[in-house]
Amino acid sequence: SAVKSPVNNLVLVNYSCYICIFYVFCFSIQISHDEQYIVCTCGPKVNILQINTGKILHSIEQDDQEDITSFSLSPDDEMLVTASRALLLKQWDWKQEKCTRLWRAIHNVPVASMTFDCTSTLLATGGCDGSIKLWDVVKQYCTHNLRRSSGVVHLVEFHPDISRLQLFSSSVDCGIRIWDLRTSKCICVLESHYSAATALAFSPDGQTLISSGRDKICSVWDLEKKAVKRTVPVYEAVEGVVLLPGTSDFSQMGVKGEGLHFVTAGSKGVLRVWDSSSARCVFTRMLPDAPALKTGGRFRPAQSDAPSAHATVQQTEPGMVNHWACFSLLIKFVGYNDDILDVKFLGKDDTHIVVATNSSQLKVFELATNSCQILYGHTGDMTIFPNDKLLASGSQDRSAKLWSLADMSLLGVFRGHSRGVWCVQFSPVDQVLAKASADGSIKIWIIQDFSCLKVTIVSCSQNGINSFLWCTNNNFHSSKKTFLFIGYGCCVFFPRCLYMLYSFSALVCLYFSLSFSSCKDVTEVELAEEQAKQEDQVLKQQELSDLLHEKKYVKALGVAISLNQPHTALRVIREIRQQEDGIQELEKTLLKLRQDQKESLLRYCVVWNTNSRSCLDAQAVLQVLLTHLSPEEILQYQATRTHLEALIPYTERHMQRIGRLLQASMFLDYMWQKMRITGGIDR
Template identity: 35%
Template sequence: MSVLKTSFAVSQKHEAFYTGGKIQRSQNGELLFCGCGNKVNVLDVTTGKVTETLEQEEDEEITCYCITPDDKYLIVATRHLVLRQWLWKEKSITRTWKAIHNSAVTAMTFDKTSTLLATGSSDSSIKLWDIERQYCTHNLRGHQGVVSVVEFHPIQEKLQLFSSANDNKVRVWDLVKSTCIAEIEAHFSVVTSLCFSIDGKTLYSGGRDNILAVWDVEKLQVTKTIPILENVESVVLLPENSEYPNLNVTEDGNHVITFGSKGSMKIWNVKKSKCVFSKFMGLGLKSETETGSQTITQAWFTESEQNLTVVVADHTISMYTIENIEIQKQFCGYTDEILDLQFIGKDDSHLVVCTNSENLKVYNVKTWSCQILHGHTDIVLSVAVHKDTNMIATASKDNSIRMWNLDPETGMVHCCGEGQGHTSSVGSIIFSSLSGKFVVSGGEDCTIKMWDVGDAKYNLHCRATERAHDKDINSIAVSPNDKYIVTASQDKTAKLWVSKDLSMIGVLRGHRKGIWCVQFSPVDQCAVTSSADGTIKIWSLSDFTCVKTFEGHDSSVLRVVFLTRGMQLLSCGSDGLLKIWTIKTNECVKTFDEHDDKVWGLAVSSDENRVITGGADSTILEWQDITQEVEDTTRKEQEQFIIREQELSNLIQQKKYHKAIALAIKLEQPFRVLTILKEILASQSGVEDLQATLQKLRQDQLDAVLRFCGQWNTNSKNCHEAQFILSIVLKSYTAEDLLKFPNMKSTIESLLPYTERHFNRLTRLQQQAMFVEYTWQCMKGITDINSETEDRVGQFVIDKNPNNVDDDENMEMSDEDEDKMKHSNLVSKMEENSKLSLKRRKIRKKIDSRKRVKQAVNKKKRK
């Protein structure tokens, strides 16, 4: 029986790593430094993975960056005119300074000593910086417009700088005199590239005026002009005396490669001014006459690897062998919005991805090398695969479908068929489950079409067509036995069809909004649908009723698939969440939140151990099933916990408090630590024992005890122990020692408010206790007076009637005494009335004064 899956972890993450700018490379060509918004990513071309990320502040967009020739420092210029010097291998900034330019830095370069940095700006100025002595050495002015390129003379003794700007002029600067020694107008448009020969005697410049200029550097003159017939974006010099027979390159003179805006490369024999080899790179352009986002923007030759690297405006980085100009590797720096993806190949070695583009991308999952397939003329919306035959089917907004075949040995994909017939965008396509001899497609024209693909002919034959829904068809699925087809539409329904003749069997109704996805169960006679109403429903195909509904997504559920032999579901939605559901219990087992936008694509490997998701955030995530690892880890942790709990109990029983506290800290049990400390305090020499125990603790253990004190201090029952321990620590350690504790800041922040509260509470209790004492003393004095008065009265009675005779005459008070008694009572009442009237007069005065103040304020307001 299959184990239910409960957890997945991200094992690989492929996201945008290059969004524009000039790519820098290490000397050995193994690392590429790619700009991406406010960060620079270091790409390892061997593994295809980003090894380092150097990130600026969020609002600081990078305008230019440059690596030193010794690969030690990376200098980054930002939109805020700040230059930062990174020791990139350690990911640390060694220096930050303000660029003296008035606007953004657009060009940068280093000399061979990695000491002098030249920066060109859109303010037409060029500045040189000594990064070792940390000061600006030169301020060169003379250009008009944005500085496009700066290059040092390769011979260090020359101390010359070559530059060009939008004024179309190439200037040569003498760095000793800080003056311009030559101003040459060889081009009639922007110069895009300057390339020196190894001996430094010849300079090659290419521009958007469709020419290549050859310079004599010693004479500072243009000796030759070669028409290229297209905008030159990059110039690369092949090694001298090199020989490449397949490219018609011999030892006869220097050879230069030009890369143009039409997506072609040309190799020129400079001596003969002749193009000896030309090749259209086919980097996404529909024809050689078109230009646009596929223009080649940068290229370089790596002699150690004998390969040619080409960067295209759509952020594609391609590496070619120099012998025959064949693609070795291809990396996609920015994938845009990912719409669909599927595994294919042996052991699911490749990944087919549809992006917001007319080109299909096929990735090698291990190296993330990308093959870009051209054929569709509009955005590819859906992809399906048949793993047994290595066939790929795609549906596009160009109203067509295409068939592709993967060569399992080379990993290369080529188009083998095309189907025309839909009258609108084709939004969904699926292979038959068993043989893969037919595909079913559907789209905005509300029809489904069945295509024969058994012979893999280029022009596919449409076997049957049926109008299926009233609105767009979003998803199609074929049953495991190929007998039935189910379609899902924006009209809120899913329909079941017989694959033989496309006759409808039944309709699944119940969703409140359009249905995005539908799938057959691999084991039961049921289907699952996911909808824009945020629910997932399982339907019985025998009576077309809904048997289960799953709620949990906050918005549209875009994809859903069966897992674990049909016992679980895996879903993703526009809320960016991935959820695992157990069908039997109708509950969501776990939710994963790793995407920042809609998750359009969801694919599961054949063994169900890997899951791939892709979304609108241009990110592809590979998830690994770690259910077994989590269970094993949990089991081991429980065993270890039981063993340590027993050990802790034994230590407490043996009164080995120091070891017991250390173990309780390790187990993160604050209450057990408190219990141990209370036991220590309960002993006869509790204070001394507690001090000795705390002094034996290590710094990290004492830091944990103080952290626990912050928790105990929140409860008035345990605050006394917490304050007592805090008092001992503060008396035993200096402030400097306490500040060295790693969590001291947060501990103080947690202790302060409750300590103040407890102090105020105890202060109030002390005041109340003193008031009780005062009241008691006052009551005690009155009691003494009353007892003395009673004694006197008793004595008076005895004196008046010593024989204790019950005589009315003796018991009656004399008239004189009675008058005195009445007079004293009258006097006391008058005194009380006078005090009361005095208080009333004071209260009336206060009320009258307040009324007068209010009247005065009201008068001022009226005025």
């Protein structure tokens, strides 16, 4: 809400984010079978990105906040399985963002890779300990434990012909192992690469395998003879390989004949089509001004077999994902921007945003789709006078320079800052230039005589002022000019013209924290919501006091739960239990609650059960819920598994404590009986 300072009447305004760029620290990306979604990771989260809008449709997050080490989307797009550093596997209904199953991975170290078979029944997980586990996700048990790999198993793939029951794996020893799942034995090790294999692609008939590696070669294997048919030198480290479908016409790319052709993506950021029979490159598609494909990037095919859309996803650098179809770049997503230094709206209707980072690239985002275009070559801040005749540039040498655009001659130099100049801006209505520096000041200069008109010290950030905007409400000399300073991690409005604050319907906030957000002003809405919430809170508090006084426990408990006051709810339950028929009354009260109220009560019990003073109340509530609700009903509650797992250890402790107390009381009774016997003998 808006807060007024008595010193300078500064108003702080809240903005809600309605467009947010996603992060991608991708060790893996995957495209869905229907080619509508891209699945990628972000620390402890898996983001499902809708391709046509560029927005995060679903975000699946780990409860334990452990980073996800691997994930796999089933071929039927129904299941998503994630592995975390906590050595847990989680099966998700990703469309509902709900965890349907959780189990231990059995691996001693984190899972590095995983994949589904074509029936979405078997899941293979490769661990950093060199072991491979196979899981039946339908019947929910581990079917195989394969051991003989050396080091990290970073790649696992099922043979597309399920009748063969074969699994292919690659580890750091550079070999490709073939496992017979009938006998759980390694039947062959394919050795051709001098570095670990990065991708595998199978021919439609299942007789040929193409493997790629960072040793700058691709190997074509005859799976019947278990031997190399041909080695294709590609002259770059290859991160991914995809077979071209033989049912489609790719003659425009130089594909002639019916031989196997495959696509590679490597360290040079180029897509190449190769003829496997002649080991010749027949087509090359370069990304305009593309950087190299970094080591650890990914090149993944869509799972669909539709000939109309042979889509692939390419990660050219951390956080940058390209979506291709038929070798035409459809859209580029950037989710990780590094340190953001400046941001501006572009276009007639502010349809785009241009972002400057700590690299030589400018990133232009289309707000409607989050698609990104990359511009290269800029190294400093500059601005152009409204008449397009003058150009001002700022530099880290603590100066700004004024240039004539007609002949690019230097007209003058503005000096005076003690640190580098981050931003320069011409006034849209006056012949003055403002420049912001890392020393925390903004200086306004008259461009006719290069004299300093005004110096403003803004202590909004320890790192100085990163950017600012002029607003065209009035000229500067009428003292009604509004500045918007945007520093590292904070936004400060010039206090003299706060009445202009509400004319901003949109604002771009940037932070020195690797992200930016496009926002809209929701101050009045939040004020109204907060006031309504406070009024409702006061009314409910009064109602709760009246209900407790009148001993209307059912309504009192419902109000306490709606106010999210576990302590008050505990007080109500204690008063019910202290009655003469407390157990029956508690049972009647709890059974009258709605399902969501019972769910909240179960959540409160987890907290109450951690304290010996309130554990009996928690156990009384649990007894009623577990007695009258079926397991199916309880499992429908949100995070039920987590709550029940949290209840078990403390319940065991309380049971042990009560057992010790009972044992101690029996000892007292024993001593009392002995004392009576001894007293009788003495008499």
